[in-house]
Amino acid sequence: MNTIEVRHLTRRFGAFVAVDDLTFDVGQGEIFGFLGANGAGKSTTIRMLCGLLRPSSGTARVGGIDVGSDPEAVKRRIGYMSQRFSLYEKLTVDQNIAFFGGIYGLSGDRLAARRAFALEMAGLRGREGALTGELAAGWRQRLSLGCAILHEPPIVFLDEPTGGVDPLSRRRFWRLIDELARGGTTVLVTTHYLDEAEHCHRVAIIQAGRLAALGTVPELKQVFAGRPILEIRAPRPVDAMRLLDTLPEVEKTSVFGTAVHAVLRSAETPPGEVAARLGSAGIAAECRVVAPSLEDVFLDVVERSA
Numbered sequence: 001m002n003t004i005e006v007r008h009l010t011r012r013f014g015a016f017v018a019v020d021d022l023t024f025d026v027g028q029g030e031i032f033g034f035l036g037a038n039g040a041g042k043s044t045t046i047r048m049l050c051g052l053l054r055p056s057s058g059t060a061r062v063g064g065i066d067v068g069s070d071p072e073a074v075k076r077r078i079g080y081m082s083q084r085f086s087l088y089e090k091l092t093v094d095q096n097i098a099f100f101g102g103i104y105g106l107s108g109d110r111l112a113a114r115r116a117f118a119l120e121m122a123g124l125r126g127r128e129g130a131l132t133g134e135l136a137a138g139w140r141q142r143l144s145l146g147c148a149i150l151h152e153p154p155i156v157f158l159d160e161p162t163g164g165v166d167p168l169s170r171r172r173f174w175r176l177i178d179e180l181a182r183g184g185t186t187v188l189v190t191t192h193y194l195d196e197a198e199h200c201h202r203v204a205i206i207q208a209g210r211l212a213a214l215g216t217v218p219e220l221k222q223v224f225a226g227r228p229i230l231e232i233r234a235p236r237p238v239d240a241m242r243l244l245d246t247l248p249e250v251e252k253t254s255v256f257g258t259a260v261h262a263v264l265r266s267a268e269t270p271p272g273e274v275a276a277r278l279g280s281a282g283i284a285a286e287c288r289v290v291a292p293s294l295e296d297v298f299l300d301v302v303e304r305s306a
Contacts, residue, residue, distance in 0.1 A: 001028045003155050003186040004049065008058035011044055018044045020209035021058070026188060028154075031181045033200035034190045035298060041209035042190045046157050049188070051075050063155055079148040083160040087144050089133025093124050096132055096147060104151035118146030121176065138169030145176060149185075156180065158189040162196065174199050194295040205298060207305040213297075223300055224292040227251065228267050230274060232260040234285035243281050247274070254299055261296060 004026035011019040019041045026032040036042045047053040049062055051071030060067045063077040080086070087096050097118050101111045119125050122142035124135075132140060141161065149156060158177070162170045174196060181187055181201075189200070197203055198217055205213040205220075213220055234240040237260050244253045244262050251263040262274070275287040 002026060003028050003063055004032075004188065005061040006049070006058075007060070009045070009048060009055055009060050010057045011041075011048060011053065012056045018209055019048070019055075022206070022209075022211055024204055024211065024214060026186055028186055029181050029184045030202065031177060031187045031189065031200045033197040033203040034188055034206070035194070035197060035203060036190075036206040037302060040206045042206065043159060044209075045206075046080075046159050046188070046190065049074075050078060050080055050157055076151075077153055077155060079151070079153040079156040081144050081148040081156070081158050081161050083163040087132050087140060087147065089131070091132055092129050093119070093122075093132055093135070093143060094128040096143065097150070100147040101150050106150060114150045114152075118143065118150060121146045136169075137165045138172065141165050141169060141173055142176065145173070149180070154184070155186045156188070158187065160190050160192060162191060162193060170196065194293070194298055197294055203294070205301050207302050210305070212305040213301045217294060220294070220297045220301075221292045223297060224263070226267055228264045228269070228289050229292050229296060230262045230264060230271055230287050231256070231290045232262060232274070232278070232285050232287050233258070234260070234278065234283055236283055239281075240278055240283050240285055243278060243283065244274070247277060249274070252303075254296075256293075256295070261290075263296075263300070 002025040006022055006024050009019060009022040010017065022045060034042050044053065048055050048067060049060055051067050051074035055068055062074045065073045065077065067074050088099065091099065097115050101114065106114060119128065122139060124139060124143060132143065162173055177187055178199065191197055202216050203220060204211060232240055241253050241260050244250045244260065249265055249269045251265045253260055253262045271287040271289055275285055278285040
């Protein structure tokens with residue numbers, strides 16, 4: 001069953017088209033990654049799906065409700081969390097929970113039960129009176145998620161929720177997302193950390209407001225079928241890239257951490273041959289074939305769609 005249904009969704013700001021004819025579905029209990037460069041239209045799309053921005057054309061149904069005709073009903077059925085964590089830093093942990101509980105109409109035993117849930121999930125038992133602004137980023141992140149789902153919404157939108165937190169906190173946060181999905185909650189998440197998007201059941205990549213790719217992570221990686229990726233490690237990576245870009249057997253190169261990734265035009269090119277070409281130019285390098293990452297896929301899709 002689909003809990004989000006998007007058909008030809010478009011949003012214009014004057015002559016500028018921010019979101020252009022998007023069509024996709026998200027199923028119940030699915031973690032759906034929504035990827036794109038800055039300005040690609042991710043946040044504008046989420047604002048429309050949350051009932052905060054009216055579409056210029058097209059339709060979207062969230063939890064069976066049309067976002068254009070009844071945005072207030074949509075807001076009652078969703079949870080939303082942004083990179084800024086959507087918390088009031090001058091309020092205590094408990095005060096933030098009470099505030100959001102009031103917004104969602106919670107009271108009495110249900111509010112008490114959900115308060116206990118949020119504190120447990122965030123790891124903040126015993127720190128209920130702490131000022132939220134003085135908490136470490138990882139705690140604020142988990143508290144923000146707890147407040148966003150106090151009312152147990154069936155659909156949650158997370159807009160770059162892991163920005164500015166350490167890798168361990170990011171890992172813990174994704175465990176919480178996995179638990180939500182296993183419980184049947186639909187999660188649509190945007191992120192700039194492409195390693196995180198590997199957790200998603202499916203991923204959509206948008207470029208200039210248009211859908212450029214959609215599928216499971218293994219399906220998207222099939223774009224490199226027959227085009228091996230070489231990982232090259234050299235003491236002079238910039239020089240290595242310049243030379244690699246001149247080789248006819250190399251389709252393109254990109255920086256990948258401290259290494260260089262080179263996409264070969266054919267699987268018939270031996271890695272040793274590329275290493276030898278670098279060596280003959282005085283560049284000592286180690287070359288090996290690696291499996292494509294989602295970052296490789298993202299760069300490839302964006303470049304092809306530009």
